[in-house]
Amino acid sequence: DAGVIQSPRHEVTEMGQEVTLRCKPISGHDYLFWYRQTMMRGLELLIYFNNNVPIDDSGMPEDRFSAKMPNASFSTLKIQPSEPRDSAVYFCASSAGPVTEAFFGQGTRLTVV
């Protein structure tokens, strides 16, 4: 397996634009997590899914953020409209069970200007 795959690796966008980040988890993994990493706040859990169903989205900062998982092999994180304070590295991770290793993708570095 190629591991967790995220796209794009880098995204630069203007304030107010819509941004969509994509993630393909490891095949067979039932859990998918979206994290945001900044120097100030570290790794923040935004939302996670179990068997494609969102379980906890309490970490989503505000209504501008939304996430979907239409099937077991694909998830998206959308920001609309984007703001400069959304600039961060966004990681997707997947795991086979609730207390097993979470494998991270390479991340998407988002810059909103």
Next chain:
Amino acid sequence: GENVEQHPSTLSVQEGDSAVIKCTYSDSASNYFPWYKQELGKRPQLIIDIRSNVGEKKDQRIAVTLNKTAKHFSLHITETQPEDSAVYFCAASIGGSGYSTLTFGKGTMLLVSP
């Protein structure tokens, strides 16, 4: 929700010394405690983990201890090498059937000088 505190935020040691990073967690229901290493510009990767029914686990130069009563756990790295330089994250998870809340500490930047 779960809150994980990690100390120190930075740690500088000489090659060959030991390094210790400490974490505390708030929710006594947490039952899984992984440690991740993140090199500059790379993704976090698991280096060791421990479950709540175990007090200590060792893997070569790395060991983790867990004190459930005090709700704290620690990472110990012996005989440090320059390639151990990275940011280390502890995490705590309340996991069960259908749910898994993996909450990270803010990280410790470890610098090993030759």
